């Protein structure tokens with residue numbers, strides 16, 4: 157019997173007031189580091205998700221350079237803003253260990269999705285990935301360590317936190333779609349997902 161790798165899904169981790177405070181902090185990051193549209197390496201095809209980052213390193217993707225971490229925004233050339241304290245507190249509360257080096261902010265508008273993939277652009281897979289969802293519910297699919305392993309669906313609602321560590325750190329996963337109108341946190345609708353990561357091994 158094989159089933160999808162279990163993940164640590166903390167439903168309702170942030171209450172409504174905490175979600176609103178986190179949204180404000182994210183809006184301040186986006187004001188300094190505007191959302192950009194990443195592109196697939198080689199094909200140059202655009203992601204349907206828009207992204208930005210905070211923290212010492214940010215994840216990005218473009219046609220020429222591939223998937224990678226960089227210390228500056230690809231369009232402004234400025235360093236990424238610092239990670240909001242609220243997010244660092246969540247990382248610590250869930251037992252993240254050495255502080256996150258990268259914090260990726262994904263914005264899913266209506267119709268945006270993310271295909272099944274593994275997160276392997278980091279050198280340190282022993283550290284967890286901690287993800288926080290805000291806004292409309294995302295239909296999340298998680299499988300196993302191969303692309304063909306069976307998958308399981310989770311509904312990621314506003315205020316939910318996921319902690320991926322151990323085996324699930326390298327599980328295939330993706331967002332099939334968002335559920336329009338499932339939250340009124342974001343006036344314009346859509347979904348924000350925030351992921352905090354270690355990139356390098358701590359000294």
Ligand code: MD5
Pocket residue numbers: 163260262270275285287294298320324325326327328329330331349351
């Ligand atoms: C999202 N983001 O909802 C997701 C949340 C990404 C991405 O996938 O790469 O930006 S992170 C979900 C995740 C990461 C690593 C492992 C697992 C899930 N997992 O094993 O389930 O925008």
Ligand code: FE
Pocket residue numbers: 273274275329
């Ligand atoms: Fe991912």
